[in-house]
Amino acid sequence: MITMPEAKNARAESPDLALRKRAKLMRLAAYASMAVGGTLALLKGVVWLLTGSVTMLSSMTDSLLDLFASVMSYMGVRTALQPPDEAHRFGHGKAEALAALAQGAVMLGSSAFIILQSVLRLADPQAVVMAWTGMAVSVVAIILTLGLVLFQRHVIARSPSVAITADHLHYTGDLLLNLSVMVGLAVSAYGGLHFMDALFGIGIGGFIGYNAWGVAKGSIDMLMDREMASAEREAIFNIVLGNRDILGLHDLKTRKAGIDSFIQFHIEISPHASLHQAHLAAIEAEAALSERFPDAEIIIKIDPIGFEKPNLTMKELD
Numbered sequence: 001m002i003t004m005p006e007a008k009n010a011r012a013e014s015p016d017l018a019l020r021k022r023a024k025l026m027r028l029a030a031y032a033s034m035a036v037g038g039t040l041a042l043l044k045g046v047v048w049l050l051t052g053s054v055t056m057l058s059s060m061t062d063s064l065l066d067l068f069a070s071v072m073s074y075m076g077v078r079t080a081l082q083p084p085d086e087a088h089r090f091g092h093g094k095a096e097a098l099a100a101l102a103q104g105a106v107m108l109g110s111s112a113f114i115i116l117q118s119v120l121r122l123a124d125p126q127a128v129v130m131a132w133t134g135m136a137v138s139v140v141a142i143i144l145t146l147g148l149v150l151f152q153r154h155v156i157a158r159s160p161s162v163a164i165t166a167d168h169l170h171y172t173g174d175l176l177l178n179l180s181v182m183v184g185l186a187v188s189a190y191g192g193l194h195f196m197d198a199l200f201g202i203g204i205g206g207f208i209g210y211n212a213w214g215v216a217k218g219s220i221d222m223l224m225d226r227e228m229a230s231a232e233r234e235a236i237f238n239i240v241l242g243n244r245d246i247l248g249l250h251d252l253k254t255r256k257a258g259i260d261s262f263i264q265f266h267i268e269i270s271p272h273a274s275l276h277q278a279h280l281a282a283i284e285a286e287a288a289l290s291e292r293f294p295d296a297e298i299i300i301k302i303d304p305i306g307f308e309k310p311n312l313t314m315k316e317l318d
Helices: 004-011 015-051 054-080 094-123 131-158 162-190 195-223 230-241 275-292
Strands: 248-257 260-269 296-304
Touching: 015 054, 015 131, 015 162, 054 094, 054 131, 054 162, 054 195, 094 162, 094 195, 094 248, 131 162, 162 195, 195 248, 230 248, 230 260, 230 275, 260 275, 275 296
Parallel strands: 260 296
Antiparallel strands: 248 260
C-alpha cells in the first residue's frame, strides 16, 4: 500500500524529466521563431519591391533582424543545454547571454540603418504605390507574430531563458511595429501625407534601438555575474533562516548563467552542535532552496556562530 507521501513522490516528475521537457520547449520556441521570422522577411521583401515604401523597408529589415536573432537564439539555446564537461564544469549557460548580446548589437545597427533611410526619404518624400499589399502583409504578420508571442510566453514561464526572452521582446515589439506599418501606409497612400511614411520609419528605428539597449544590458549583466534580484536574495535568506538550527547566514553570493542559477553562502551553527547536526542542517537548507530554485547549484559552508576567519598568511600556516 502506498502512503500519501509516497504517492506524491510517485506523481512528481524527476529533475531529469523536467529538464528534458523544458529543453524540448526551448528548442520548439527557437524553431518557431526562425520559421516566423523567415516567412515574414520574405513576404515583406516582396511587398517592399512592389510598393517602394520606406516603412515596409523598415519592417522587412526588422524581420530580417528577427530571423538573425532567432538563429542566434537557437545556437545559444542549443549550446546552453549541453551538459557540463571537463572544460566547462559550470555548464554552458552563458552561451545564451552571448547570443542575446549579438542580437542586441545587430538590433542597434539595424536601428541606425532604418533611421538613416527614413531621414533620406523625409528629405525627398515619394508616394507609396500598391499600399494595400503592404497592409495585407501586415495583417498576416500580426496573426503569425501574435501566435508566436503567446507560445514564447508559455515557454518562458517554464524555462526563463535569456535568449528566448530577448526573442520574445523582439516579436512583442513587432506587434506594435506591424500596426504602425499599416497606419503609415494608409496615411501616406490614401491621406496624401507622403512624409508620414518616413516619420513612421524613424519611429520604428527608434523603437528597435530602445529594445536593443534592454537586450544588451540584460546580457552584459549575466556575463558580468550580476547578483540575482533583491527579491530572490531575500527569499534565500528567509528560506535558510527558517531552519531553527541555522542561527545566521553571511557571505551570500549569487549569479545566473542561462536557465541555471548559482548560490553559495555560509551558515552559522551553534558551536555545541555535532558535525552530524550541522551537516543535516545544511542538507535541509539545500533541499528547501531547491524547491524554490530547482535549477540552482547550491554550495553551503558551515561556520560556528561567532567565528571570525583568522587573517593568516601561508607562512604562518606552515
